[in-house]
Each structure stands twice: as structure tokens, then as C-alpha cells.
Amino acid sequence: MxxxxxxxxxxxxxxxxxxxxxxxxxxxxxxxxxxPDVATWRRVNSDPWLDQCAExxxxxxxxxxxxxxxxxxxxxxTPFQRSVWQALAAIPWGATxxxxxxxxxxxxxxxxxxxxxxxxRNPWSIxxxxxxxxxxxxxxxxxxxxxxxxxxxxxxEGVLL
Numbered sequence: 001m002x003x004x005x006x007x008x009x010x011x012x013x014x015x016x017x018x019x020x021x022x023x024x025x026x027x028x029x030x031x032x033x034x035x036p037d038v039a040t041w042r043r044v045n046s047d048p049w050l051d052q053c054a055e056x057x058x059x060x061x062x063x064x065x066x067x068x069x070x071x072x073x074x075x076x077x078t079p080f081q082r083s084v085w086q087a088l089a090a091i092p093w094g095a096t097x098x099x100x101x102x103x104x105x106x107x108x109x110x111x112x113x114x115x116x117x118x119x120x121r122n123p124w125s126i127x128x129x130x131x132x133x134x135x136x137x138x139x140x141x142x143x144x145x146x147x148x149x150x151x152x153x154x155x156x157e158g159v160l161l
Contacts, residue, residue: 004044008054012149019049023071026123029145066093068127084118091132094157
């Protein structure tokens with residue numbers, strides 16, 4: 001398996017992008033919780049999946065892109081986590097959902113902690129929009145990239161907190 005990575009600069013700081021032959025395996029803010037150890041990954045300046053995703057991320061930050069088309073390749077996660085990540089990907093730009101509502105969508109209404117933990121482990125920051133999940137009554141809670149970034153991402157999408 002060929003695993004390559006590169007970094008890019010965004011208005012909210014450096015991000016690490018990683019891909020394999022099948023697509024994007026992850027996108028993390030520098031210093032983010034659950035940031036992978038990349039010591040054995042090959043750093044590159046260019047790669048088709050990384051370049052495509054970087055263009056989409058730049059468009060997102062400039063208000064010109066709402067959808068990410070770069071295919072995702074899933075290297076991590078349990079089946080439950082993967083189901084949560086799939087549900088996250090369905091939350092549209094500019095919309096939010098509570099952790100409870102997300103658990104309901106997954107038909108796991110009592111699994112709030114597990115849903116929250118899976119949201120926090122999402123390996124595709126921004127691309128799979130875990131920043132769109134809020135606490136009870138719209139409270140700004142939990143984001144592996146930091147609450148300040150979550151607030152900025154939501155603001156970029158026109159979400160008023």
C-alpha cells in the first residue's frame with residue numbers, strides 16, 4: 001500500500017493530507033487530537049488525490065466550494081465508527097445536527113457517548129463535517145481541531161451560534 005502525505009496552509013492553520021491509491025485517507029489540522037504518527041509515511045509535493053483535495057479545501061475556505069468530490073479511502077475505524085462517519089458526510093453545508101439527533105439517525109439513541117467518540121475520531125476534518133455536530137440546545141462542544149476552529153468553520157458556512 002502506497003501511503004503519501006503533504007501539508008497545506010489554510011486560514012485556520014496547517015493541515016496534513018494523506019492518501020493511498022484509492023483516495024484520501026485523512027485530513028487533520030496540525031495539533032489536532034488523534035493526529036496520526038506520520039513518521040513512516042512518504043511526504044510528497046504532489047499526488048492526484050492530495051492535489052484534488054487541496055483544491056477543494058481552498059475552494060471551501062474561499063466560499064466557493066461546498067462539496068468534496070475526492071474519494072475517501074477508509075483505513076481506520078470500526079464498523080460502528082464508519083457508520084457514524086457516513087452519517088456525518090450526509091449533513092449538508094450550513095446545517096447542524098445534535099449528537100442526540102445523529103444517534104437517532106443511526107438508530108442508536110442510547111449510544112450518545114459512542115457516537116460522540118466516533119465523531120471525535122473522524123479522520124477527514126472538514127471533508128466529513130464533524131464540525132456540524134453540536135451539543136444539546138446548539139451548544140458548541142467537542143471538536144478534535146479545537147472549539148475556536150469549529151466556531152470559525154461554522155461561521156464560514158453561515159451558521160449563527
